[in-house]
Amino acid sequence: MQRRNFIQQVAALTGTGFLLSQCQTTGQHKIPGRIVGASAKVGHLLRDKKIQGAPQSTTQAEVVIVGAGVSGLSAARHLYKQGVQDFLVLDLEAHAGGNAAAGENNVSRYPWGAHYVPIPNNDLKDYLSFLQECNVVTGYNSEGLPVYNEYHLCFDPEERLYINGSWQEGLVPRNGVPAEDLKQVQRFLDHMHQLRYAEGQDGKDAFAIPVNHSSADEQYTKLDGITMKEWLLQQGYTSEYLHWYCNYCCRDDFGTRYDETAAWAGIHYFAARKGKGANAEHQDVLTWPQGNGWLVEQLQKDYRDKIKLNSLVTSIRPTGGGVEVLYMNVATGQLQAVHAKQCVVAIPQFVAQRMLAPELNRQQLVQQFSYAPWMVANITVQELKERRGEALSWDNVLYNSESLGYVVATHQSIKQREPVKVLTYYLPLTQGDVVTARREAAAMQHEQWVDIILNDLRKVHENIAAAVTNIDVMVWGHGMIRPVKGFIHSDARRLLNKSINDTIFFAHTDLAGISIFEEGFYQGLQAAESVLKARMSG
């Protein structure tokens, strides 16, 4: 038993619990830190049509890529590898990476968004060769299975869940869970295992990565028409623990509650991962202190000089035989033009439509795209007091919490002792409708986020308020695409993915319907392929 326990018990016994709790929330020392990142203010200049005037100068490039997220960087990488050297990548932010952005303080690097990738499916050859290029795959064994670099495979202990008064290993609820529920959970997991290797009539995997490689067999695609929750109930899954777990997974991967997420997407989370390595299985993950920021660094390492940051694209206009892209230097406010033969638009569609001429009629379709707001915090902490059970793991989740818990950025350290750690805390804002949630999130102050975080984590680390030395917060207004009921198999996705005049191509995970690294990687790769094809024929 820990000291704070006694204090609480003493407080309870002496009837001062109420006063004590008041002191904890209002009387704590002010936690340093700030709200950082995702330049909403600058972005809104575009939304509010506040940028006008003529470009001050014009340059030329073969290809312009708008957006330096995973899709844009992957497109650029592929072009570079195929010998196209004259391209330019533009991004609004001060750092490349998009959703996989990362930060750094004097303790560690840390992610601001996506923080891991699962072991890739073995049929993703391009992706695997990228991983081999950056030494994540160190080679192949005699059976042809990739050997993963063990510094990058997530170290044990990997996951723990705080449930019914103690930490258990893994995130599937087991501790204190009644036998009947455990049976249902096991039936569900077996069910997912079976769907993992299921094929449709067309011979394709029922659930594949990229999403577009999945079977079109109606027995599976019809799952897009109901929510994950509806599907669970249809299948006789009633356990509240299992429902929590599925809701957790949907919120974790899609920032969307399971009563909104399409069952097809919800199942895809479990069933699409079938990778196998010489030293890893499909449930294993690769991770780095800065999360997928590490992969982003690898994606851009050959052509860093061709990325122009702090550049807000304001217009993308087809011209005779090419495209004109206007962009504003965020620091100086100067407008510039670049004329190119082709353009890859690697940004979310709700932004892209504002840059493209209204006569292209994209607005109507974009209405069907919905994005999840998130709050991510990086918390610098000294030694934490622990509750009973499993030791501090990479991923630490609290049952029935509004948050997804936290990931330890310093987990992959080989050092014996890391007295100061950075925890990356994830909170998808899934209460109520997204528009309201987004607006409310934008209005929140740093102290309010800090209160939310500390009140959540205090349940598992009594001394959290005293142990924290800094909390930086990032609010993602449009964190990722939401694969709600009907979206993935809608026409909107397909129609908006079509190129314009073979000069403007689109690549983004919102066009896949699922925001995962592989989708971004292949979206970019395919757009780059299309560019190359257009060049050949042009």
Place this chain on the structure above:
Amino acid sequence: MQLLLLLAVFVIATCGLIYELVAGTLASYLLGDSVTQFSTIIGVYLFSMGVGSFLSRYFNRNLLRWFIQIELLVGLIGGFSAMLLFIVFPLSASFRIVLYVLVFLTGAGVGLEIPILMRILKDKVEFKELVSRVFTFDYIGALLASLLFPLLLVPYLGLMRTSLFFGMLNIAVGLFLAIKFSREIKRPGVLRAMAIFLILAELVAFVLSNRILSYSETLVYNDRVVFATSSPYQRIVLTRNKKETRLFLNGNLQFSSADEYRYHEALVHPGLQAVRSPKQVLVLGGGDGLAIREILKYSSVDSITLVDLDAAMTKLFTSNSMLVSLNQGSLLDSRVHVINGDAFSWLRDNRRQFDFVVVDFPDPSNFSIGKLYSNTFYKLLYQALKPEGIAVVQSTSPYVAPRSFWCIDETIRSVGFHTAPYHNLVPSFGEWGYILAMKDSVYHAPTVYVPGLRFINVATAQQMFVFPQDMRTTKPLAVNKLNNQALVDYFEEEWSTYLE
């Protein structure tokens, strides 16, 4: 006078409750089951207050003097209660008796005080007023105590100093009253002297509370603690009795001077003697310099690199005369190069190759240390070894933890090493295990050993490589990897069953 006495009630009530909270918290710390501890302590406390109230009828004269005397007594017992309990706990099974006696005495004292006080004041204040005021102050004092205790006292002072602090306060009130009312009591000088003496005694204890805590540590360690320090990594405690010196890290025995030679000779010589003309040696862990003492017996060795995490350890073993005589000043030898750093990180950056490597880490009892027994670590070890070189890995007890021992063997072999496991008896530890790791497939047992060894010779060394059935396992073993930490699970399972 009235107000002063009422303020005294206030302080008494605060102190009384603090003693009770200290006792409850301490009992919960040491015995667990805080609900039981708190409820029995509160019960005993309230009951003994009742006893005190009952006994108050037998006090008929010199009430003010009695009042002050009780005040001093409560201050004495309450003040020293936490310290006494800390010291008594490791000593005896009768800890609970001492605990409840202390609670009873303070409770009875506090229970005596209120009725006596009311009687002192009964002629000066109307009864209705008196009851109202005395109990008001009493209960406000209780509230103050219950707020101060969790918010300020425990976090900032700790239990021992909290009780001493309130003991002094309690006595100070007595002293103050003795001075203020010196004309109304007999022989006030005696009371005053007693109070001052008690305050001083508690003050000394307050200042020395850390040292007293280490005395209590002595009791935990059985022997006299001759040195204790806390580094950022561990608590280092050295104990001494007539026969031997023992080193404990975080309470775990590292060696006893009586038989450490058995461990260190076995760790070093079977491997090092088998290397032809060893020059470059690496020691990972082992900041005590005892393995290095053995290594220095080889005249061909011209460089020993020691990588130990904890500067406090290497410093202790180069400066403490008793320890320097134990390791024969090995860490001061000009051939020894000490690096205080993380072994894994150091080895990852290292480009040198060595003739002989000693891997002497603590047992893999947690995920952090478990990394130092992973295949990834042994791959680095492989790179750091010359083709003809040999490494030796301390590998816990194959008798207590055969799965752990053979898991380490399996893991070492998984990276391409050939191994030669062996074991010997170190009375302080029990049967202990080591594994030689070589790039060469055959271990050529030495036919002669350096002179001056007390345990190892050709015959004993030969026996060490024989494993009886009770040091083997038939259960399947996984390779210990960073992403499965299989060894930590085996280790925990085997040692916890053994220690039960």
